[in-house]
Amino acid sequence: MKKVxxxxxxxxxxxxxxxxxxxxxxxxxxxxxxxxxxxxxxxxDLDQVVAFSSDLADQWRAGQEVKTMPILAGADQNLESGSRVTVPVNRDFQPCAPDQARYMVVMALTELTPVGGTASAGRLWQIQIEVSYADAVDQPPIYKLKAGRYKTDTEEQP
Structure with missing residues (x-):
C-alpha cells in the first residue's frame, strides 16, 4: 500500500x-x-508653557506691576520699557539658578506708539513673553505670547 x-x-x-x-x-x-x-x-511641555505664559500675561493685564511679579523677584535687572529680562526657571516654573534651569523665560515690556489718535501717548503697553528650553536657547522659542494693556492715570508704568 502506498502511503499518501x-x-x-x-x-x-x-x-x-x-x-x-x-x-x-x-x-x-x-x-x-x-x-x-x-x-x-x-x-x-507645550501645555505647561502655554498655561504659565498665559498666567503671567493675565496677572499683568489685571493690573499687577511687573516689578511685583514673583517670577521677577530674583531677576538681575528690572523690566522697564524697551528692556528684556531673562529668568531661568525649573520644571515647576519657579526661578532658579541657570545651571538648574529647564526653561528660560524672556520678558520684554514695550510702550506702543499710538496710531492716528487711537490712544493718548504712553497709555498703551505691551508685554512679550518667550519661553525656550534652557539647553536650546539658540533655537526658536517653544512659545511666544504678546499681551497689551492700557496704563491708568495713577500708574507710572505697568
Missing part, C-alpha cells in the same frame, strides 16, 4: 518567513511607540 502524505504542518521556510515578518513589523511598532512618547512629552 497529507500537508498538515508548516514547512521550515514558511516558519522562517512568519518569524521574519513578525520581527519586521515589531521594529516598526517599537519605532512608532518611541515617536509617540517623544511627541507626548513635547505636547506636555
Amino acid at each position: 502524505r497529507s500537508r498538515n504542518g508548516f514547512t521550515l521556510a514558511e516558519l522562517i518567513m512568519a518569524v521574519a515578518l513578525l520581527v519586521l513589523f515589531s521594529t516598526f511598532i517599537v519605532k512608532m511607540f518611541v515617536q509617540a512618547d517623544k511627541i507626548t512629552k513635547k505636547a506636555q
Whole structure:
C-alpha cells in the first residue's frame, strides 16, 4: 500500500518567513511607540508653557506691576520699557539658578506708539513673553505670547 502524505504542518521556510515578518513589523511598532512618547512629552511641555505664559500675561493685564511679579523677584535687572529680562526657571516654573534651569523665560515690556489718535501717548503697553528650553536657547522659542494693556492715570508704568 502506498502511503499518501497529507500537508498538515508548516514547512521550515514558511516558519522562517512568519518569524521574519513578525520581527519586521515589531521594529516598526517599537519605532512608532518611541515617536509617540517623544511627541507626548513635547505636547506636555507645550501645555505647561502655554498655561504659565498665559498666567503671567493675565496677572499683568489685571493690573499687577511687573516689578511685583514673583517670577521677577530674583531677576538681575528690572523690566522697564524697551528692556528684556531673562529668568531661568525649573520644571515647576519657579526661578532658579541657570545651571538648574529647564526653561528660560524672556520678558520684554514695550510702550506702543499710538496710531492716528487711537490712544493718548504712553497709555498703551505691551508685554512679550518667550519661553525656550534652557539647553536650546539658540533655537526658536517653544512659545511666544504678546499681551497689551492700557496704563491708568495713577500708574507710572505697568
